[in-house]
Amino acid sequence: MDAREKALRRAYAHAARWLASLDDRPVPARASVDEIVRALGAGLPDGPSQPADVVDLLATACEPGLTAFPGGRFYGFVIGGTEPAALAADWLVSAWDQNCVMRAVSPAYAAVEDIAGGWLLDLLGLPGDGAVGFTTGAAMANFACLAAGRDAVLRRAGRDVARDGLAGGPAVRVLVGEERHVTVDLALRHLGLGSPEPVAADGQGRIVPQALRSALAAGGPGPTIVVLQAGDIHSGAFDPFAEAVRAAREAGAWVHVDGAFGLWAAASPRYAHLTAGCSDADSWATDAHKTLNVPYDCGLAIVRDPTALRAAMGVHGDYLIRHEHGDPSDKVPELSRRGRAFTVWAALRSLGRSGVADLVERLCRHARAFASGIAAIDGATVLNDVVFTQVCAGFGGDERTERVLARLLADGTAWISGSTWRGRRVMRISVSNWSTTDEDVARTLAAIRRAAAG
Numbered sequence: 001m002d003a004r005e006k007a008l009r010r011a012y013a014h015a016a017r018w019l020a021s022l023d024d025r026p027v028p029a030r031a032s033v034d035e036i037v038r039a040l041g042a043g044l045p046d047g048p049s050q051p052a053d054v055v056d057l058l059a060t061a062c063e064p065g066l067t068a069f070p071g072g073r074f075y076g077f078v079i080g081g082t083e084p085a086a087l088a089a090d091w092l093v094s095a096w097d098q099n100c101v102m103r104a105v106s107p108a109y110a111a112v113e114d115i116a117g118g119w120l121l122d123l124l125g126l127p128g129d130g131a132v133g134f135t136t137g138a139a140m141a142n143f144a145c146l147a148a149g150r151d152a153v154l155r156r157a158g159r160d161v162a163r164d165g166l167a168g169g170p171a172v173r174v175l176v177g178e179e180r181h182v183t184v185d186l187a188l189r190h191l192g193l194g195s196p197e198p199v200a201a202d203g204q205g206r207i208v209p210q211a212l213r214s215a216l217a218a219g220g221p222g223p224t225i226v227v228l229q230a231g232d233i234h235s236g237a238f239d240p241f242a243e244a245v246r247a248a249r250e251a252g253a254w255v256h257v258d259g260a261f262g263l264w265a266a267a268s269p270r271y272a273h274l275t276a277g278c279s280d281a282d283s284w285a286t287d288a289h290k291t292l293n294v295p296y297d298c299g300l301a302i303v304r305d306p307t308a309l310r311a312a313m314g315v316h317g318d319y320l321i322r323h324e325h326g327d328p329s330d331k332v333p334e335l336s337r338r339g340r341a342f343t344v345w346a347a348l349r350s351l352g353r354s355g356v357a358d359l360v361e362r363l364c365r366h367a368r369a370f371a372s373g374i375a376a377i378d379g380a381t382v383l384n385d386v387v388f389t390q391v392c393a394g395f396g397g398d399e400r401t402e403r404v405l406a407r408l409l410a411d412g413t414a415w416i417s418g419s420t421w422r423g424r425r426v427m428r429i430s431v432s433n434w435s436t437t438d439e440d441v442a443r444t445l446a447a448i449r450r451a452a453a454g
Helices: 003-021 033-040 051-065 084-096 107-123 138-156 182-190 209-219 241-250 262-267 306-313 340-375 398-411 438-453
Strands: 131-135 173-177 197-199 224-229 254-258 283-287 299-303 390-394 417-421 424-430
Touching: 003 051, 033 051, 084 340, 107 131, 107 299, 107 340, 131 138, 131 306, 131 340, 138 182, 138 224, 138 254, 138 283, 138 299, 138 306, 173 182, 173 209, 197 209, 209 224, 209 241, 224 241, 241 254, 262 283, 262 340, 299 306, 340 390, 340 424, 340 438, 398 417, 398 424, 398 438
Parallel strands: 173 197, 173 224, 224 254, 254 283
Antiparallel strands: 131 299, 283 299, 390 424, 417 424
16 A cells, blocks of 8 residues: 555545544534644654655644534534535545646536536526636635626726726726625725625615615716625525616616525525526626535636626636637636536536425525524524524623523534624524534524523
């Protein structure tokens, strides 16, 4: 057995033990950064080490500092687990070590990206001839889509951004709902567009169509982008797409939808109504590593007009081998990158259409169970309409809510984060993991009851 095989076998053994521990281990990490540094050793060795020994040291030193993100009782932020076929495919991605830039150099990757992209457009009810780029996450998917939108609206105004840049050109207005996700602002900052103009949202975070119409009219004609949202980070609410897209279209605006986790509602017959009208937009951003449950990292930038995305993201170099049908790198900010589409293909091929729908509906069912269970706790209030996978709750005043959250984390049964929503501290539950079971929900609700009673 050579050194590489020994190292791989050790890695598999450590990975298998880790995955087997998820059901019973405390969800929060048990060691601090400083403790992990001491266990690893901060000094660079003078000489080489055996690869298998390096794997052993890394696994044993880091294990106490790992949070059980892949387990069924992590509900912080919006973090999915890893569906089994996608996890196994990700191991192949590392072994194959393809740099997925050019169609001619890695035809296997290009074929898988083409197939997976078509499946995604079909599942999400989006235009079948759209372009799908595989990014690091929804933040860069928003960036890629909004870059395509920025360049397109300026092109209509007679400005070639690729040639002339932004300086001295027409200003681009960007209108967003008051409760958009922060990655939209981040993307706009990277794109040189500055802070967006917020439009009023209702009590669940949905943009108000009449307020959008008024804001569009007040600004007059000119290059404009409207950003809508599929899945509010706190309430899970969806913007009223049909009305909002119609208003934006009448004003000549490019319409982008940030749907990091919520866009997947379209894959479920039971929840597809939440995205009604969404397919009439120009671009969409979502994550595969949230609701679809592929490994980190994988976002999806989807643009109705492939030429608009390629014009914004494409790059030409004399040493690159261009393909007449375009290359994977034409749709994303990076050149060098790993084969993200392999894991998406594996997840979709494993689940099938009905499996994706079942996954979405199961996550939503667990969210409703959390809402019902928390509402029965003395002094607790569910603060949002639970329409998808997000639940926000308060436990009286802010101080008590913070105490409940602290006790819950100390208990270790589950990991749930706090947030501030509409002026008050809340417990925020995001159900995103394929492996969450009814028992996981019951165990977590019992832990919340203990924390609330303390």
